[in-house]
Amino acid sequence: MSSSPLVYQELIIVHVGGRGTAVAAFNTTNGQLKWSAANGPAGYSSPTMxxxxxxxxxxxxxxxEALGIDPSDGTPLWTYAFPTPYACNTANPVSINGDVFISAGENHGCVLIDVERVDGKFEAKEHWASVNSKSVMRNEWQTSVLVDGYLYGFDNVGAAGPTTHLTCIQATTGKPVWRKTRFGKGNLVLADGKLWITTMEGELVLVNVTPDGYEELGRATLFAKTRQSLSIANGRGYIRDNQEVICIKLR
Structure with a gap:
């Protein structure tokens, strides 16, 4: 399991994989299986409430595929087919006004799924899609962030290729807004109105969050190579690189 578990009330929900057990919930006290749902291989993405x-x-x-599940009993509510090479769905889903944004690398692309309730049942359909080699957002392993109607994220070109752009798109339409070409691979988190980006080469890059264009506020090489995102708490940043765990004073 490469995804993070989701804790909900007395349950811990994880990706398992297999027939009828793609997603499973276990009792946090005794470890007993509470419910399981869906077929197929486990994804790298984390279950999200x-x-x-x-x-x-x-x-x-x-x-x-992407699917919605009732957390109380594991009943599948809706599904949306999203097969990718090597079953490599890694980025987490993002909620956009009640719809669901999903994205995958390996030159796959992204979709905004429109989920509606019709006659008591849920129906999932494409709101907009941008897939294959011309996609506007191909999150290889990084989850995009939503700010004021815009998605900011990494667009990886090719099958796990070396070229990655930092990109901003309109969330409800998929329209490209700006792109910092060949930014490089990394991870990002949102805090204090800024993108805190950790690159694979060990840099911490601070970027202003604005649809007006790429605005870099600063960068510094602070750690060894890493694919991890920065964790921020009480004015400090924590990150694990290929060698150790590092604490960085941010204020």
Whole structure:
């Protein structure tokens, strides 16, 4: 399991993989299986709790599809096919006004899924899609962030290729807004109105969050190579690189 578990009430929900067990929930006290759902291989993405079409549910991206699950009993509420090479769905889903944004690298692309409740049942369909080699956003392993109607994230070109752009798009339309070409691979988190980006080469890059264009505020080489994102708490940043765990004073 490469994804992070989701804790909900007395349950811990994880990707397992297999027939009827793509997603499973276990009791946090005794480890007993509470429920399992969906078929197919496990994804690298983490199960995420969000409100979709007016209902709180688990949204999971397995190796072959995105689906909504009732957290109380594991009932699948809706599915949307999203097969990728090597079952490599890694980025987490993002909630956008009750819809669900998913993205994958390996030259795959992204989709905004429109989920509606019709006659008591959930229906999932494409709101907009941008897939294959001309996609506007191909998150290889990094989850995009949503700010004021815009998605900011990494667009990786090719099958795990070396070229990666830092990109801003309109969330509800998929329209490209700006792109910092060949920015390089990294990870990002949102804090204090800024993108805190950790690159694979060991740099911490601070970028202003604005749809007006790429605005770099500063950068410094502070750690060894890493694919990890920065964790921020109480004015300090924590990151694990290839050698150690580092604490950085941010204030």
């Amino acid at each position: 969000m409100n979709v079409a007016g209902k709180q549910q688990i949204v999971s991206v397995t190796g072959t």
